[in-house]
Amino acid sequence: MPTLVLNPTKIRELFADLVIREANSRLYNEIEQWADKVDISAESKHSLPPGYHLLRVDGRLGKLRPDGFEIVLVNELTKTVVYYNKVLFSGQLDMNCRPATQVLVWRTTDSRHAAVLYGLAQDVFFNYILDRYDIILSDNYQTSEGQYFWMRQMSNALTLNYHVYYYRLMESKLDPIPDQDSLDGLTDQIWSEDDGQTYHLAVISKIKLPAELKVEVQE
Template identity: 35%
Template sequence: MRTNTTRKAMPYIIPEADFDRKLNMSEKNTSHTESYLAKGVVDFVLPGFTTPYGYRLVKSCNGDHYRMITTSDTPETVYAVKLIFREDIVEAKRTCTQIMVWRTPNVIHDRAVHGLPQIFFQFFLEQYAIVVSDEQQTIDGRRFWERMISWAINTPGYNVYVSDGSEEDRPLSFMTSWDDFYSQWADFCWGSDKDVHTHRLLVISKDKLH
């Protein structure tokens, strides 16, 4: 999850991420949350989302790291997302990538976090215009991106592309439909070959990129 430009770029399927293991366990979650809060946060208002009673939405004072936490005496993280920004994926454009997305599997928080991943994603698109998928994804990460690709293809004003970093000029291929995505691009982008699939990016953009 480094931000340098030599970092390879895309959906290589991985097992459970390290932050999943840290946040899924209650004791580790509260410790991780305490450390996050101690570094400084500010309350955050997410357009289109009403923070439920008993929870806070916060943003780190030290970067683009957002969390929803409980307001209990021992706060617990129930949702987390962290961004990086790059200028080496789309020529002359700054893009953002969610390098950490975590949602609690604990059913007692289901209602609180319902719809939150998609609302955050749409907010980042409004703010930064171009969102690019991470170089490595879990199966859950792939499913989320498939959902957002479907949403973008069916919503006027959004465009979906594949960026093939295995070619020197990193061509962008426009997706014309959901069937086009699944028949031509899904297996092209995701897979278990680290030398191939880490180079292939999915791009959702408010701008027409070609």
């Protein structure tokens, strides 16, 4: 599983372009002017009130991430980004699909946006990303809120009869998590402040994965 980030200074560094108001405004303006974007609110099946736009932004991550994209929720009244999700793809062997990885998922703490943000991350997760890319891997770094989000989605995935796994990258070991009791039993193993946990991943898949699966995780 990913490294669990609890230090407020580290969190601020990771999310600086979103947390700092001036930087958030610059990001909002850049996205507004970016040509290659499309509204995905209908695909996410998340109802949005006037003034909000859920966008998929392609091409802004540059040459190092040519097939990655961003999902952002912007508010045209406050002119801010209120939700951000960077989606990258991890190469894997012997399979004809690409697993997606959510990286540095963030949402604002501004209470004015609380109602519209409720359930958004889950809808994006299942209705947009997983619907298109079959597999989602956990991201490299998460805050404590991100930790609980992933635990909820793993539990939801089990309820929906998806396949849930615990993957140890250095050992190429893919352990299935068949039920909630098994998931509960792993809670104290799969999150840690230890940097080594970067190489432990959660996997949610619509298809059954082979035990010998090897995943190349983007840095």
